[in-house]
């Protein structure tokens with residue numbers, strides 16, 4: 154398994170049908186974790202009959218782990234002493250958090266991957282970033298949750314950064330004005346969690362001078378589906394409200410999870426989330442977990458080409474998705490195009506980005 158080489162081929166792969174290369178890479182990750190994580194091997198031995206995964210013929214027979222296992226077990230595929238960072242999925246929700254163990258190499262690969270996917274979809278190269286969140290979230294680093302991981306991840310791809318909200322989640326006009334005065338960059342990225350942008354930024358009336366500046370920006374948002382649902386607003390509605398109130402043409406969402414940090418799914422110009430050579434998914438029936446065809450809503454099995462320090466390359470989540478195009482999305486990009494429809498009703502609310510810590 155050569156992840157470095159695979160990452161280097163990202164740009165080339167993302168231009169064509171990458172399914173064969175992705176499948177080979179995922180099975181090599183499966184082999185790697187079988188050899189390096191005794192828990193993973195035991196789980197596979199117990200739950201999969203040999204002939205199920207010995208084919209290596211298609212991705213549907215690739216074994217998957219329920220994502221909640223990371224709450225109960227320390228799943229690692231590297232020596233303990235090589236772990237240098239632990240990501241947690243939840244903070245104060247009272248639920249057990251997932252723990253994701255990273256080596257330096259894995260963390261570095263996450264950064265490289267995020268950069269490649271981000272650039273491929275937005276065409277922005279090192280923009281300045283206006284983060285729609287409170288700076289307190291980052292200074293209080295007791296929790297490294299999805300919101301913090303998102304901010305740190307995207308901030309790392311950008312040149313200058315500033316926060317658009319203050320400690321009380323009020324729009325910080327001083328901070329935004331200073332940011333705009335100091336930016337000579339033609340590219341501005343407005344980034345934040347969807348419901349935070351909606352609740353605290355889009356509801357405020359911005360002065361026309363700021364609005365004019367921000368109208369050229371690209372808005373990138375994601376995370377916290379449950380919270381967005383509780384505000385009774387869909388992603389489509391969010392996109393049009395953001396376009397209208399900021400005057401911007403480009404509003405994109407992304408979908409990803411802390412268990413697969415770095416390999417996110419980005420929204421295309423036609424409004425669908427897309428697979429890419431580092432992230433793909435399989436839609437499975439809620440009744441029997443069999444793969445289901447396009448146009449049907451089922452559970453997302455998410456596949457990532459990145460995890461080497463922990464066996465998180467193939468995870469069954471409680472998110473509901475619908476594949477719209479298996480290939481041939483009208484945007485012209487290769488790979489699947491899909492929509493996320495929130496989470497199963499019975500699912501435990503994940504604390505990660507839905508937990509609002511103030």
Ligand SMILES: [Zn+2]
Pocket residue numbers: 421422423424425427482483484485486490
């Ligand atoms: Zn598309």
